[in-house]
Amino acid sequence: MTAAVADWLPLSAGERxxxxxxxxxxxxxxxELARRLNLSPGxxxxxxxxxxxxxxxxxxxxxxxxxxxxxxxxxxxxDVVAESRSFxxxxxTADMVYGVVTTLRSDIVARLDRPLTTHDxxxxxxxxxxxxxxxxxxxxxxxxxxxxxGGLVQDRTVVAESPFLNWRDIPLAALVEERTxxxxxxxxxxxxxxxxxxxxxxxxxxxRFVVLTIGAGLGYSLVLGGRRVPCDEEDRGFGRHWIIDPxxxxxxxxxxxxxxxxxTIPNIRYQVQAGTGRDWTYEEILRLAAAGDPLPARVIxxxxxxxxILVAQIANFAMPQRILLxxxxxxxxxxxxxxxxxxxxxxxxxxxxxxDLETRMSDFHDWARGAAVLAIQVLVxxxxxx
Amino acid sequence: MTAAVADWLPLSAGERxxxxxxxxxxxxxxxELARRLNLSPGxxxxxxxxxxxxxxxxxxxxxxxxxxxxxxxxxxxxDVVAESRSFxxxxxTADMVYGVVTTLRSDIVARLDRPLTTHDxxxxxxxxxxxxxxxxxxxxxxxxxxxxxGGLVQDRTVVAESPFLNWRDIPLAALVEERTxxxxxxxxxxxxxxxxxxxxxxxxxxxRFVVLTIGAGLGYSLVLGGRRVPCDEEDRGFGRHWIIDPxxxxxxxxxxxxxxxxxTIPNIRYQVQAGTGRDWTYEEILRLAAAGDPLPARVIxxxxxxxxILVAQIANFAMPQRILLxxxxxxxxxxxxxxxxxxxxxxxxxxxxxxDLETRMSDFHDWARGAAVLAIQVLVxxxxxx
DNA sequence: GGTCGATTCTTTCGCCTCAAAAGTAAGTGC
DNA sequence: GCACTTACTTTTGAGGCGAAAGAATCGACC
Numbered sequence: 001m002t003a004a005v006a007d008w009l010p011l012s013a014g015e016r017x018x019x020x021x022x023x024x025x026x027x028x029x030x031x032e033l034a035r036r037l038n039l040s041p042g043x044x045x046x047x048x049x050x051x052x053x054x055x056x057x058x059x060x061x062x063x064x065x066x067x068x069x070x071x072x073x074x075x076x077x078x079d080v081v082a083e084s085r086s087f088x089x090x091x092x093t094a095d096m097v098y099g100v101v102t103t104l105r106s107d108i109v110a111r112l113d114r115p116l117t118t119h120d121x122x123x124x125x126x127x128x129x130x131x132x133x134x135x136x137x138x139x140x141x142x143x144x145x146x147x148x149x150g151g152l153v154q155d156r157t158v159v160a161e162s163p164f165l166n167w168r169d170i171p172l173a174a175l176v177e178e179r180t181x182x183x184x185x186x187x188x189x190x191x192x193x194x195x196x197x198x199x200x201x202x203x204x205x206x207x208r209f210v211v212l213t214i215g216a217g218l219g220y221s222l223v224l225g226g227r228r229v230p231c232d233e234e235d236r237g238f239g240r241h242w243i244i245d246p247x248x249x250x251x252x253x254x255x256x257x258x259x260x261x262x263x264t265i266p267n268i269r270y271q272v273q274a275g276t277g278r279d280w281t282y283e284e285i286l287r288l289a290a291a292g293d294p295l296p297a298r299v300i301x302x303x304x305x306x307x308x309i310l311v312a313q314i315a316n317f318a319m320p321q322r323i324l325l326x327x328x329x330x331x332x333x334x335x336x337x338x339x340x341x342x343x344x345x346x347x348x349x350x351x352x353x354x355x356d357l358e359t360r361m362s363d364f365h366d367w368a369r370g371a372a373v374l375a376i377q378v379l380v381x382x383x384x385x386x
Numbered sequence: 387m388t389a390a391v392a393d394w395l396p397l398s399a400g401e402r403x404x405x406x407x408x409x410x411x412x413x414x415x416x417x418e419l420a421r422r423l424n425l426s427p428g429x430x431x432x433x434x435x436x437x438x439x440x441x442x443x444x445x446x447x448x449x450x451x452x453x454x455x456x457x458x459x460x461x462x463x464x465d466v467v468a469e470s471r472s473f474x475x476x477x478x479t480a481d482m483v484y485g486v487v488t489t490l491r492s493d494i495v496a497r498l499d500r501p502l503t504t505h506d507x508x509x510x511x512x513x514x515x516x517x518x519x520x521x522x523x524x525x526x527x528x529x530x531x532x533x534x535x536g537g538l539v540q541d542r543t544v545v546a547e548s549p550f551l552n553w554r555d556i557p558l559a560a561l562v563e564e565r566t567x568x569x570x571x572x573x574x575x576x577x578x579x580x581x582x583x584x585x586x587x588x589x590x591x592x593x594r595f596v597v598l599t600i601g602a603g604l605g606y607s608l609v610l611g612g613r614r615v616p617c618d619e620e621d622r623g624f625g626r627h628w629i630i631d632p633x634x635x636x637x638x639x640x641x642x643x644x645x646x647x648x649x650t651i652p653n654i655r656y657q658v659q660a661g662t663g664r665d666w667t668y669e670e671i672l673r674l675a676a677a678g679d680p681l682p683a684r685v686i687x688x689x690x691x692x693x694x695i696l697v698a699q700i701a702n703f704a705m706p707q708r709i710l711l712x713x714x715x716x717x718x719x720x721x722x723x724x725x726x727x728x729x730x731x732x733x734x735x736x737x738x739x740x741x742d743l744e745t746r747m748s749d750f751h752d753w754a755r756g757a758a759v760l761a762i763q764v765l766v767x768x769x770x771x772x
Numbered sequence: 773g774g775t776c777g778a779t780t781c782t783t784t785c786g787c788c789t790c791a792a793a794a795g796t797a798a799g800t801g802c
Numbered sequence: 803g804c805a806c807t808t809a810c811t812t813t814t815g816a817g818g819c820g821a822a823a824g825a826a827t828c829g830a831c832c
Contacts, residue, residue: 014789031809040791045811072808075796208615222705224610229594229705233735241735242702243695245632309629317613317703318629319608347627349619400818415781426820431782433818458779629829
């Protein structure tokens with residue numbers, strides 16, 4: 001049982017699809033799997049047998065509650081052994097490293113944060129190795145490491161460009177691999193979060209899915225048919241040229257009236273500071289706006305309008321089945337969600353399908369979890385993806 | 387040879403994929419097909435044999451010119467017998483029906499137009515049957531009819547809503563089928579044009595593709611993985627709420643400053659008429675603008691700016707590999723293409739991939755050809771698509 | 773002009789996967 | 803206890819696929 005979870009890799013295509021379906025779809029009976037994968041019952045028996053024998057899947061007693069009482073032979077749901085392996089995810093910011101340990105299902109089972117005192121690549125790799133060693137004491141069955149970085153990442157191994165770390169072409173995956181002897185995946189943070197949501201979150205099972213993050217900057221990620229669409233400007237900063245209102249505010253970052261100007265946390269703080277002379281935090285500004293303080297209220301109102309227009313444009317042109325709003329800047333939705341929705345509707349055809357807009361207040365551990373999902377994907381898919 | 391092109395339908399999945407690849411990809415050797423479809427050479431021999439025996443494919447002598455001189459056994463390109471079947475496509479406008487006959491490759495081999503004197507459904511069906519009968523004299527091997535209509539079409543058979551014909555829930559396909567004994571597909575005109583471009587035109591082989599049409603109204607169609615994304619507001623008129631410039635012109639159709647206001651032919655004519663008191667044609671307005679006449683020039687300049695912004699938004703959010711600009715209103719690109727491109731770049735990230743923007747001046751026969759492609763698809767795919 | 777190598781296509785063979793159908797298991801309803 | 807329903811398993815046969823060897827047809831080279 002313990003050592004038997006042999007390598008996940010030597011799976012046939014059919015077996016892998018079954019494994020993934022169970023992994024992301026929760027416990028599923030063979031009949032349900034047959035329905036989802038368009039296979040005959042007989043095939044399901046054939047495909048699941050080796051997976052169960054290898055310990056990758058187990059038959060779970062019952063779906064939690066007795067569920068609905070049905071006639072006939074009760075189904076025998078299959079589930080992955082979520083705790084059979086652990087995965088580590090890190091999110092690197094300018095001054096902190098946030099770490100999590102997750103199960104195969106990407107549930108967070110531990111957290112570990114450390115201040116980042118150096119931007120020297122070797123120093124960062126050392127820190128990550130130390131943190132990993134510490135986590136490995138409690139979770140000996142670590143199967144991989146995922147690292148999320150703001151910036152441009154190539155081949156899921158090399159940080160090609162990261163302004164806030166001042167990195168260029170740093171082979172971070174190799175640096176950490178040689179210190180930990182674990183497979184390492186590096187990816188842009190928004191991309192990582194997107195993959196996590198695509199596999200285990202809001203985007204599960206959808207054909208067209210968008211993730212829009214608001215924080216220090218904007219992030220945009222389009223998922224089509226389960227695959228993230230790569231794009232050149234990826235995380236050299238989206239939205240600096242998405243001009244929402246040509247007469248909008250002029251801010252240090254982004255073109256006048258751009259989505260970056262009007263929505264990112266630094267620029268909202270800048271606008272309020274420029275008007276009041278005081279440097280409030282983002283949360284304070286939201287509170288002031290909610291309380292009716294004129295200037296913050298106007299800035300937030302304009303931000304909400306900008307977000308509504310932005311979401312409407314995304315919905316109009318990319319036509320996703322769902323849009324996930326994430327990041328630290330989604331507090332805007334709590335204070336001015338109505339304005340966002342209203343503006344969005346004004347910029348949509350009245351007969352258009354309502355936008356399935358989901359808001360997820362995410363902290364840095366959610367970003368780290370996103371990175372861990374990459375490690376899960378690598379184990380399951382065998383590192384073979386674009 | 388003549389009667390042998392048995393039914394296209396009883397094909398295995400593998401055979402069908404080969405047939406479609408040859409159909410849309412031109413003459414292809416077995417080796418090339420094996421490469422594209424990820425099959426072994428042996429499989430190709432197996433799959434092509436019955437297709438050749440049934441007369442659907444033929445071995446063509448050589449690729450036109452002797453091509454490159456290579457060592458080894460020369461390849462034996464396969465091609466469909468494009469003239470083995472003919473297809474009819476109609477585009478219905480308020481006062482005309484435009485008809486074409488195409489080959490299996492969707493090349494137009496004949497045209498036939500007739501004034502539409504009635505909007506009575508039976509009368510329209512009668513006219514289509516008459517035209518079909520006339521075309522059938524020259525092209526006896528008609529295999530299907532495609533009809534493109536502006537408006538909302540359901541199940542490719544029923545015109546659910548067509549304002550300009552004042553139709554509601556008209557089973558046009560059935561009406562024409564019973565008069566012609568041919569399979570009939572009805573589809574929204576933009577959708578038909580999009581399918582044609584996806585199979586045989588600019589969108590061939592692309593994973594993400596957008597068609598934007600400018601004419602009496604706007605049309606928008608997103609193709610992902612070879613499939614058009616269906617959408618609710620489909621052809622109840624796109625773009626009335628795509629607000630490009632809140633301070634833009636107020637026109638009879640569309641919200642103030644919307645894409646419809648600023649780009650469609652009737653609204654451009656309206657703007658110029660409101661300013662000059664004369665009712666110029668679209669082409670005259672373009673000429674006046676090019677000659678420097680202030681008011682038309684300003685209207686066209688604003689239209690170009692609007693188009694640039696619109697295309698940039700599409701590129702930013704839907705990230706297509708190519709955008710096709712079609713319709714009768716693309717003359718704008720000839721006069722003010724630079725302005726469009728310039729504005730587009732201003733609204734894109736400087737590092738973003740350049741937008742592959744293609745302009746296609748299309749007349750009504752191109753729309754009819756699009757409808758004919760639907761008939762081709764039905765024959766090839768067996769009417770099985772969403 | 774004969775041989776060699778390159779390239780394309782064909783043939784043969786065995787493996788793998790799948791679906792169909794029949795059989796088994798395990799519950800509910802009466 | 804009996805019929806019925808649903809879930810799963812086993813068996814069997816067909817079909818598609820790739821690997822590998824062979825045949826065809828060209829250019830290159832001596």
